[in-house]
Amino acid sequence: MSSDASPAPAKTPVTLREVAASAGVSVATASKALNGQGRMTAETRERIRETAQRLGFRPNSLAQSLLRRRSFTVGLLTNDTYGRFSLPLMSGVSDALVDAGVSVFLCNVEDDTRLAQLHVEAMLDKRVDGIIATGKRIDRHLPVDLANLRIPVIYAFTQPDPGAIAFVSDDEGGARLAVEHLWRLGRKRIAHVSGPASFAVVHARAEAHRDVLTEHGLPVSEPLLGAWSEAWGHEAVAKLFGGGREGAPDAVFCGNDQIARGVIDALRERGIGVPDDVGVIGFDNWEIVAEATRPPLTSVDMNLSVLGREAGLALLSLVGGKPAEPGIRKLPCRLVVRQSCGRPPGG
Amino acid sequence: MSSDASPAPAKTPVTLREVAASAGVSVATASKALNGQGRMTAETRERIRETAQRLGFRPNSLAQSLLRRRSFTVGLLTNDTYGRFSLPLMSGVSDALVDAGVSVFLCNVEDDTRLAQLHVEAMLDKRVDGIIATGKRIDRHLPVDLANLRIPVIYAFTQPDPGAIAFVSDDEGGARLAVEHLWRLGRKRIAHVSGPASFAVVHARAEAHRDVLTEHGLPVSEPLLGAWSEAWGHEAVAKLFGGGREGAPDAVFCGNDQIARGVIDALRERGIGVPDDVGVIGFDNWEIVAEATRPPLTSVDMNLSVLGREAGLALLSLVGGKPAEPGIRKLPCRLVVRQSCGRPPGG
DNA sequence: GCGATTTGGGAAAAGGTTTTCTCAAAAGGA
DNA sequence: TCCTTTTGAGAAAACCTTTTCCCAAATCGC
Numbered sequence: 107m108s109s110d111a112s113p114a115p116a117k118t119p120v121t122l123r124e125v126a127a128s129a130g131v132s133v134a135t136a137s138k139a140l141n142g143q144g145r146m147t148a149e150t151r152e153r154i155r156e157t158a159q160r161l162g163f164r165p166n167s168l169a170q171s172l173l174r175r176r177s178f179t180v181g182l183l184t185n186d187t188y189g190r191f192s193l194p195l196m197s198g199v200s201d202a203l204v205d206a207g208v209s210v211f212l213c214n215v216e217d218d219t220r221l222a223q224l225h226v227e228a229m230l231d232k233r234v235d236g237i238i239a240t241g242k243r244i245d246r247h248l249p250v251d252l253a254n255l256r257i258p259v260i261y262a263f264t265q266p267d268p269g270a271i272a273f274v275s276d277d278e279g280g281a282r283l284a285v286e287h288l289w290r291l292g293r294k295r296i297a298h299v300s301g302p303a304s305f306a307v308v309h310a311r312a313e314a315h316r317d318v319l320t321e322h323g324l325p326v327s328e329p330l331l332g333a334w335s336e337a338w339g340h341e342a343v344a345k346l347f348g349g350g351r352e353g354a355p356d357a358v359f360c361g362n363d364q365i366a367r368g369v370i371d372a373l374r375e376r377g378i379g380v381p382d383d384v385g386v387i388g389f390d391n392w393e394i395v396a397e398a399t400r401p402p403l404t405s406v407d408m409n410l411s412v413l414g415r416e417a418g419l420a421l422l423s424l425v426g427g428k429p430a431e432p433g434i435r436k437l438p439c440r441l442v443v444r445q446s447c448g449r450p451p452g453g
Numbered sequence: 454m455s456s457d458a459s460p461a462p463a464k465t466p467v468t469l470r471e472v473a474a475s476a477g478v479s480v481a482t483a484s485k486a487l488n489g490q491g492r493m494t495a496e497t498r499e500r501i502r503e504t505a506q507r508l509g510f511r512p513n514s515l516a517q518s519l520l521r522r523r524s525f526t527v528g529l530l531t532n533d534t535y536g537r538f539s540l541p542l543m544s545g546v547s548d549a550l551v552d553a554g555v556s557v558f559l560c561n562v563e564d565d566t567r568l569a570q571l572h573v574e575a576m577l578d579k580r581v582d583g584i585i586a587t588g589k590r591i592d593r594h595l596p597v598d599l600a601n602l603r604i605p606v607i608y609a610f611t612q613p614d615p616g617a618i619a620f621v622s623d624d625e626g627g628a629r630l631a632v633e634h635l636w637r638l639g640r641k642r643i644a645h646v647s648g649p650a651s652f653a654v655v656h657a658r659a660e661a662h663r664d665v666l667t668e669h670g671l672p673v674s675e676p677l678l679g680a681w682s683e684a685w686g687h688e689a690v691a692k693l694f695g696g697g698r699e700g701a702p703d704a705v706f707c708g709n710d711q712i713a714r715g716v717i718d719a720l721r722e723r724g725i726g727v728p729d730d731v732g733v734i735g736f737d738n739w740e741i742v743a744e745a746t747r748p749p750l751t752s753v754d755m756n757l758s759v760l761g762r763e764a765g766l767a768l769l770s771l772v773g774g775k776p777a778e779p780g781i782r783k784l785p786c787r788l789v790v791r792q793s794c795g796r797p798p799g800g
Numbered sequence: 801g802c803g804a805t806t807t808g809g810g811a812a813a814a815g816g817t818t819t820t821c822t823c824a825a826a827a828g829g830a
Numbered sequence: 831t832c833c834t835t836t837t838g839a840g841a842a843a844a845c846c847t848t849t850t851c852c853c854a855a856a857t858c859g860c
Contacts, residue, residue, distance in 0.1 A: 118603070119577075121846060132810050137848055144849090146808055167578040168519045169846035172815045177515065179558075179579070193536040197561055204568070209575050212529075212559035214547055221551070228556050230466075231514040232526070256466070336745045364745065371718075398683045398711065468816060479840045484818060491819090493838055516816035519845045 120161045129157040140165075171233065180421060181211045181229035183222070185249065185264075186242035190392060191410060195240055195263060198414025206422055208235070215249065222250035230255070235425045238417055240264050244274050245306035258424035262417035263410065271424075272434045273417045275408040277307045280439030281314035284359050284387045284406050289322050291447055293357035293385050298329040299342040299369060300361030308361060311389070315359055327355075334361070339368020347376060356384055357447070363388035363395040363405055370399050370446065381448030391442050401445035413437050467508045476504040487512075518580060527768060528558045528576035530569070532596065532611075533589035537739060538757060542587055542610060545761025553769055555582070562596065569597035577602070582772045585764055587611050591621050592653035605771035609764035610757065618771075619781045620764045622755035624654045627786030628661035631706050631734040631753050636669050638794055640704035640732055645676040646689040646716060647708030655708060658736070662706060674702075681708070686715020694723060703731055704794070710735035710742040710752055717746050717793065728795030738789050748792035760784050 126136035131154060138144030139154035140163075157163075171177040182199060186192040200210055211229060215222035229237060236257050239248050241264035252259045253267040266272035288296050298315040300308045312329040319326045330345060332338035339360065347354045360366035366388030370380050380386055380401060388396060391407035416437060424430055473483035478501060485491030486501035487510075504510075518524040529546060533539040547557055558576060562569035576584060583604050586595050588611035599606045600614040613619035635643050645662045647655045659676040666673045677692060679685035686707065694701045707713035713735030717727050727733055727748060735743060738754035763784060771777055 122848095123846075133847080134811075134849080135809055138809090141848080144809080145806095150808080164574070164578050166519070166580065166846050168515050168524065168580050169815085170848080172513070172515045172519060172817095172846080173848055175815080182559075189536050189540040193540070196559070200559070200561055204571065204575075207575065209558045209560075209572075209579060211526075211556045212543070212547070213556075214544055224551065225556075227511070228551075228554065231511050232556060233513065233515050364741075394711075398714075469818095470816075480817080481819080481841075482839055485839090488818080491839080492836095497838080513816050516845085517818080519816085519847095520818055522845075 119166065120163050122163065122165065125154065125158045125161055125163045128161060129154045175233075176235055176425070177233045178206075178208045179211060179232065179234050180208055180425075181213060181225070181234045181237045183213050183215055183225065183237060183239045183248060183250070183252075184241060185215050185217055185222075186240070190390075191242050191263060192240055194410040195414035195417075198411035198416075199238055199262075199418040200414075201411070202415045202418030203422065208422070217249050219249040222248060226250055226252070226255075230257075236260070236421045238262055238421055239266075240414075240417075243305065244277075258421060260417045260421045260424070262413055266434065269432045271420060271430055271432055273413050273420070274434060274436055275410070275413060276436035276438050277310040278314040279436070280389065280406040280408065281311035281359070282318055283439060283441045284389070285315050285318040287404070287441055287443075288357040288359065288385055288387060288447060289318065289324065291357075291385060291449075293447075294324060295327070295353075295355045296324065296357040296359060297327055297346055297355035298359045298361075299339065299346075299365055300329055300331055301334040301338075301365070303331045311361060332365075334364060336364050336368035336371070339365040339370075340372040343369050343372035343376070347373070347378065351378075351383075358384060358386050360386065360388050362390050363392045363399075363403060366403055366405070366446070367395055367399050370401075370403070374400070381446055385447035387441075387447060396442070396444065399446065403446045404444045405442050406439050407442050408439050409437060466513065467510050469510065469512065472501065472505045472508055472510045475508060476501045522580075523582055523772075524580045525553075525555050526558060526579065526581050527555055527772075528560060528572070528581045528584045530560050530562060530572065530584060530586045530595060530597075530599075531588060532562050532564055532569075533587070537737075538589050538610060539587055541757040542761035542764075545758035545763075546585055546609075546765040547761075548758070549762045549765025550769065555769070564596050566596040569595060573597055573599070573602075577604070583607070583768045585609055585768055586613075587761075587764075590652065591624075605768060607764045607768045607771070609760055613781065616779045618767060618777055618779055620760050620767070621781060621783055622757070622760060623783035623785050624657040625661040626783070627736065627753040627755065628658035628706070629665055630786060630788045631736070632662050632665040634751070634788055634790075635704040635706065635732055635734060635794060636665065636671065638704075638732060638796075640794075641671060642674070642700075642702045643671065643704040643706060644674055644693055644702035645706045645708075646686065646693075646712055647676055647678055648681040648685075648712070650678045658708060679712075681711060683711050683715035683718070686712040686717075687719040690716055690719035690723070694720070694725065698725075698730075705731060705733050707733065707735050709737050710739045710746075710750060713750055713752070713793070714742055714746050717748075717750070721747070728793055732794035734788075734794060743789070743791065746793065750793045751791045752789050753786050754789050755786050756784060 122133050122136050126133045136154050139151045140158055184192045213225035215225055237259045239252055240262045241248055244263055245265055247265045261270055261272035316326055330342045358369050360369055366386050370386050373380050373384055378384055388403045388405035391405040396403040396405045469480050469483055473480045483501050486498045487505055531539045560572035562572055584606045586599055587609045588595055592612055594612045608617055608619035663673055677689045705716050707716055713733050717733050720727050720731055725731055735750045735752035738752040743750040743752045
């Protein structure tokens with residue numbers, strides 16, 4: 107288990123003082139040698155460096171943070187228990203920060219104000235350099251007020267406070283991508299089946315759907331709003347195709363991948379071919395669902411890990427003292443084409 | 454946005470020194486007053502407390518940590534990008550720790566040794582009190598050696614180093630739960646469809662399946678090993694039911710919920726009723742899948758959040774200096790009964 | 801060879817808290 | 831009244847690192 111090359115693990119971490127003593131210099135000189143500061147003989151510097159190396163010295167971050175008033179940690183607040191949205195986002199955040207040596211405190215606060223408050227205070231006590239707030243819904247606040255903190259806050263995929271900086275996905279753009287893709291494939295009657303009307307994104311996407319249809323002179327139909335579930339996909343198919351095939355859609359743009367999954371399964375059960383008779387597009391690009399549908403589902407990806415990355419970089423820049431314009435930045439979605447829409451007539 | 458009751462947010466955090474000055478005492482006295490230490494008049498103590506309250510004093514965790522050699526943070530290392538297993542686990546860990554005022558650094562290390570090393574070093578530099586290692590597979594090591602760290606390490610749902618403390622789910626027990634449930638419902642020919650043979654849990658569960666069948670005098674069949682996917686569930690049904698209904702199973706115990714989903718869909722397509730003709734049980738109790746299958750899937754839940762909780766508490770106790778027996782602790786699974794197995798003959 | 805500058809390196813303060821030690825004043829005992 | 835004990839509170843060290851002075855020795859110019 108242990109290799110000969112590795113230094114024996116010390117019971118207690120080695121301090122700069124010990125390095126200095128071992129190299130026969132003062133701690134001040136040792137510090138400067140290791141940080142490339144100050145003036146000294148190249149030989150002295152090298153000797154100190156070697157000593158530090160040999161002893162396995164690593165500076166105590168706590169002491170550094172105390173002095174620099176910068177802890178190289180940030181807090182990530184989320185209320186997305188299930189994590190389908192937060193995980194790619196977090197992974198992006200972490201990605202952006204790890205290279206800067208910044209670690210991330212993860213705080214799952216559910217919808218519990220007391221818990222959220224507790225976590226925020228713990229973060230502040232631990233002197234995090236900033237906070238990224240994220241959630242499962244773009245149109246809801248986290249259960250805690252982050253407006254007047256004395257550290258920078260970035261909102262990602264959650265409702266920001268006024269005057270704050272936020273990154274969200276461009277749902278209108280994503281929906282346009284989907285509907286225009288169907289249009290380019292020659293689909294004429296493009297239905298839209300989505301989640302509950304209480305979600306802001308439902309309206310944003312429905313509006314984009316209607317706009318694209320209008321722009322291309324296609325017949326506009328009312329979106330069917332229900333739930334974010336497979337079961338609703340089944341129901342919606344019953345409504346759309348219950349009256350027979352004539353007048354029924356030749357494409358369905360769904361509000362998420364679970365609905366799309368339900369729609370595709372229901373169509374198959376009715377003997378309607380996907381993509382031959384009807385093209386289907388989902389939203390979220392939840393790979394494990396999209397790839398398991400038959401045929402694999404074309405879907406809109408919100409690029410959440412990019413979004414997280416951008417949020418992380420923005421926070422870093424804020425922490426570094428660079429001012430930034432408040433406001434909401436919408437990041438583009440991308441279409442992931444699989445097999446549920448078919449090839450274009452020419453292709 | 455701001456209420457009158459809240460103190461004006463200070464540009465810079467208020468220190469103990471300022472509290473002491475404002476209360477007209479020394480920092481030493483102030484510290485003791487706030488921590489309930491030392492001796493002083495009740496009146497002095499109260500005055501200092503009120504001053505601290507009024508000024509919104511919160512002790513600087515960094516300074517405390519430096520002195521106490523205890524940072525009240527732990528690192529959570531995981532390589533489960535997708536997070537289906539780590540999230541409930543993390544939620545349990547966080548749960549156990551938040552009450553002790555301990556925050557969690559989340560480090561997603563994928564399978565990247567360099568990245569893992571980087572994160573571990575960052576943790577150590579930040580003087581975490583301990584590390585919880587977790588992953589997506591019980592039978593694989595994380596891509597980093599945690600054996601000789603000078604801080605406690607607890608393994609949860611991942612392969613531990615020898616001599617370490619680990620918490621894992623009792624897969625044999627979980628499988629027994631499933632197969633015995635089917636047996637109690639009067640099922641006689643219970644097949645087993647599971648994931649790739651390269652997974653240790655596949656063998657553990659298959660063995661339990663065989664044992665239970667033997668114990669009850671039921672015919673033993675070879676498990677069908679494939680992939681963790683719906684597609685494999687479909688394939689397996691073709692193999693099991695391709696020769697017609699005679700001799701075919703009247704129950705299928707699946708290695709995970711996705712396989713079970715595939716099995717149930719495939720059975721329905723063949724006109725075989727679930728649960729009337731065939732009972733199906735899954736594993737993992739991935740609610741979003743289990744509840745979307747038709748009928749909703751009975752499944753074995755590994756109690757991962759409990760597992761995380763136990764791991765958190767164990768780490769806490771270790772950090773507190775209490776010694777603990779090394780070894781692997783298997784935590785029981787539980788069966789979540791939905792509708793895919795039917796009611797017992799008598800019920 | 802003498803004053804001015806550069807060079808190499810150290811002392812000390814700072815960051816914010818906790819804890820041990822110390823000490824004066826007050827109280828108690830005789 | 832004098833000595834001992836208790837009480838209330840402060841000084842200072844400690845945790846570990848960084849940075850700002852500061853100083854002695856060496857170098858330079860002439």
